[in-house]
């Protein structure tokens with residue numbers, strides 16, 4: 001039985017383009033983001049992949065990316081579960097701030113710590129560890145059992161919610177996962193064994 005799990009970060013958003021901390025804000029996709037989502041769908045179609053079930057966050061950039069991918073796969077209307085647990089990490093007081101201006105205001109080092117340390121949250125927001133503490137219980141309760149039952153599953157979500165998942169799937173340390181940058185609109189294909197361990201990983205960015 002195939003146990004297929006595909007993760008995809010949303011295509012470029014309006015706020016990615018403007019270089020703003022986004023977190024739980026809900027900007028739409030740019031034209032480039034729409035194109036990236038189409039390309040992700042085409043890549044999956046070229047691999048002859050399709051799905052029984054989809055998961056996404058409650059944020060429109062992830063939902064729209066998923067919608068475009070499903071359109072490319074001729075799977076519009078696929079059963080889709082949406083949950084806030086898969087949202088981007090909450091960037092707290094940094095939300096809406098330009099990332100370069102934040103570096104000027106708080107210093108390069110501090111902004112890097114807020115963006116890429118494992119357990120130091122930005123002011124009023126979530127660290128990667130806190131993000132993982134909501135993503136992983138949801139994965140274990142809702143996503144993994146369905147993958148293990150043979151439902152071919154796609155998850156369209158966000159840079160940091162997906163980092164939490166990848167850390168778990170690939171057994172990475174906090175240092176290793178924080179070095180991993182996820183491209184917008186780039187699918188990563190996992191095949192799992194009956195215990196949920198990863199048998200193979202195919203990153204379509206590579």
Ligand SMILES: O=C(O)[C@H](O)COP(=O)(O)O
Pocket residue numbers: 020021022023088091115158159160
């Ligand atoms: O929320 C955001 O601003 C981005 O989606 C991810 O940002 P990061 O690369 O600063 O973690």
